[in-house]
Amino acid sequence: MTFATPFGLIGLTAVPLIIILYIMKQKREKVVVSSHILWQKVLRDMQAATPWQKLRKNLLLFLQLLCAVLIVLALSGFALKSGVHTSQPVVIAIDSSLSMSSTDVKPTRLDAAKKDAQKYVGELPPGTPVTVVNLNREPDVLLYASDSVNEIRASIESIEQTKTYTDVRRAEELLLSLKNRQPDALIVLFSDMPIRVGKEEVRFSNYKKQSDNVAVVRFTHAFRDDGITAMSILRNQGDNDSEVSVSLYGDDSFIDSQLVTVPKNGTRTVWWSNVPLSVKTLHCVIDTEDILDADNHAYDTVYAGKPVKVLLVTNGNYFLEKVFSVIEGIEFTRTLPDELAEYKGYDLYVLDGVIPDKFPEDGNVVVFNPVPNDHFAVGGWMDTPVIGPSEHVIFKHLENPGFSVGRTRIIEKPDWAETIIEYNGNPVIFEGLIYSTRILVFGFNIYETDLPIRTEFPIMISNILSEYSPASGTRISGIVTGEPVRFMLQPGTVKASVITPDGRRIDIAPPVPPQPFIQTGEPGIYKVLQDNSVNAAESYFVVNLPDEQQMENVENAVRETGGTDGTVIPFRENVKLFNLPLLFAALLILVIEWWCYANRRYA
Template identity: 30%
Template sequence: MRFFTPWGLLGLLAVPAIIFMYLLKQKYKETKVPSLYLWKKAIPESKAQEPWQKLRKNILMFLQIAAAAVLAFALGSPYIMGKTQVVDYVLALDCSISMQARDVAESRFVAAKKDMLRLVDEAAPETTFSFVLLGEEPSLVLSGTQEKQEILRCIQDTQVTDGGVAWDKAKEILEAERDVLGGQIVVFTDDYGSMGDLPVEEQVYNKGGNNSALSLLSYSEQEDGLSVLTRLENWGVGGEEKTVTLYVDNAVFDTKSFLLERGESKDVTFRGVPKDANSIMVRLFPEDDLMTDNMRYVGVSSSSSERVLLVTENNMFLEKALSLIDNVELYKASPEKMTGISGYGLYIFDGCLPEKMPDDGFILLLNPPENAYVTMGEKKNITATARMLDNTGLADISTISFEVSKARALNANWGKPLIRSGGDSLAVFGEYQGKKTAVFGFDLHDSDLPLNAGFPILFYRLMEWYFPDGEGALTQHQAGETISFSLRPETEKAWVITPQGGKMVVAPPFPSLPYTQTSKTGFYSLVEEDGSGTQTTQIFGINPKTEGESDLTLKGEQKTVEGGQAKTVHAGKSMRNLLLLLLCAILIIEWRVNCREH
């Protein structure tokens, strides 16, 4: 016999303590009585109480000693070695927003964690576990561990998010881990069928909660102020009055109420919001089984113009295209006057470069001479049609194609291609030493791009990339998304302040680090500081995912799956439960004997 917790055997010290108690002399006091007749009858009993006498046979003492010994052995968790069948587990926990629903006691997430902790705690020794968190970015937390305490701690520390689950990626991780571990996949979630044809055991927590949600929030500038639009969707009980309250800079601005049937949606508009507002929030009342999707947040971006300097001999095409962009304040200079320039958000050099590049601002180079930004090939004739690439992230430009007569192929390890002709990159863009930079390897006059209907669209989207505004501005994102910040060219330090008051530095280094701590909704702030210590703050909202999450009704059908393949291992078979049953039996007998004697 072996012991998992040998320190429990310290309980055997109770055995001599019990014996010592039976040997102790009981204290007494003198008392006057009218007769000794009856007291003589009690002499044999009093003899039994004399100290340090030889122990008599006392069944109660033996039962108490047995109970103490059995309890000590049970605390030691004894086991005997033997062969046993063990199933390994790949455990997956759904951390999406719908798991916060309170149609299950406490919440779906809390109930799932409790059952997962119980499964691990009751699993046989030598059971191997892997643990996967299911979220917008599913992750393998533990792989192939037999340390129960480690996986119990990981499960206990797991927090629910306000986002969704990337089920396709989750399926790939679970399938790969099952192939390595060879065990049973157990998914703790709130719907059936999320894993498709992958054989998994689904532990589902769903009682069809009552829920309504705000699924959209946006604003637009009007003559009388900002117009705010939100959308109310009802997946719960029909005929209930729903109230939407608008908050501007954390103060109540307006309230509207509606009656919605189940499955019905309603667009709600608020007008006259001050243009100088910094933040807008909408909230839905009354509360329901899922409260997180009752609120949405958006920051209000500034609409100031950006100063752009175009240095060119005479490029009327480019000048005309840039002058049509609303938030661009265009300035023009000749190459002879480009020394010592500063104070602009973007510098465009067409066919020229200054001896010293500006310290501030972003850079756009058109047909430049040799430079430190890119490696340039020899100028050559181009026969293949030049095309915009599909995966640039710039909207509405992938269909643009044009002809160019001469160009130089570009190579830049800091950027990605924007325009290709055959196998050559004719334009690249990205961040060079912390500054947004784009380089074109051809003269616009050597192409028919300026005559193409997509020419103004291309430069409009480029200006949006340099200076995000409107849809591209940092105003709101979905929980779980990774955010890449577009910092000002003069920024030397930048950090994010969370709704809880936490602070995370995102720059330096440059380019800024992607921000991934977006699992919780609320207002966040991006703070940028330049060399003089001047700070600018942009508020943005992180909003809950509602699509596929706010409808709390049970989806899919339960499927029967075969259990995971068991393995035979030499493991300890615990005897603790058997000893605890024996202890209960001894205590019952001791109680019965004690009742009879008294």
């Protein structure tokens, strides 16, 4: 037995009210008569109506009470559990993404979802094969086709809250794959957003009760003559304007606070001026409580160090000189190979048509048009290689990463290198590490390509500068929760570690270069410590929640995934409602009660 709308049981308060009306004394006018013989029935009614007397039998009273109880049961959604009549395979998908930590369902949406999933498992017939799937940034199958209730319950209980957003497309692909393995499987989704799975039917248990939430979706800063100016963008996801208090902290010290109104389903930009130049980290926080605390915080790092020192060694390359000279934030020097006595004192060495006997140890190296040398074998020329697109970081943000090359050097890839782009087995662009110095090699002459006349050329050079200058190696930005971080340690570093926001120290080097750092599940400020046996250096990077654009991508994916063929229907327990039968019974009793009242007789 269960109740779909238990608040309807409040109507049971009508029962004592009806009884009170019956037992309260009736006010009648006293009249003197000659005989009581004809008034026995009236006397009995008067005795029954005397206050606080024992309630005597009264058919009309019992009919009215029964009618009231039936109406209340109908309003409260009285139902009986009917059990599950099939043992078809079941796929239980539970969403553990950031939004499921909202508290509009107590204690959180995820806790309620896990509780309901456990309850659902308890109603399944013995032997039902159950697959448990955890949906988040990287959807994962926790248990496949198990009929062990203990294993199923343990898998559901093991699901932990994450602070990422669900990759809807990957979730659909995973669920479709499971459905293909078990075509008759029933997909049951416990989430706060519907997900269409191809053309399949999905039973959806929705945990989104309200959307009154304000989040910090963007946070950045810029340098001004009088200090630092920071900018926060707040987003109101609710249907009403929201007034919130928002504060700014620098290096964990309070700087300023503002009271702002964020329009419904809109954004509000908050500016912060005169932030001290001495701060290294910034933290913006919404002080007003709402249903989701995690997105009330955003973090940023402040880099006010010295400009990156770049040395171009060339016999004359107008295009490289021009592009490096217009990039802000660098200290650019150009020299001839014969004029350079020692490769020392720069963050990035750009070598055009020249390679020294020994690579510098205090900075990384970019080589264009390599000549024969002792570091890797260089042969003749290969004509018109085809340069296709690449996912490497130096081609990031390029609309058309492909370009034309007249010819390139034939190079035997050294053991220390990895190929970025190759043609017919010949490495055209490759990179590697010699001791702690990173080397990037372009096997062609810039003059023999169309790169200089393409709009992508400055972007590619900027990417190279950001990736290969040691001073920028730990200037990591744009990291969101759950995303791996690839560190470019400074030359000479022999030991490095990361201090997480909760104070844990995690060693990342040796080995050098370190493996990608994947423990970014918590938003906040991370500190990087580097030791080169002579001195130690520290820097910071921040991890934030996915920004507004990524949230919109998730919402669009939810609308688009599966097209319009998939079916998402509300999830209901296996119960049988009796609303209509109860209402019909109440109506019938009212008719009987009226008939009894109209035809009553006094003995």
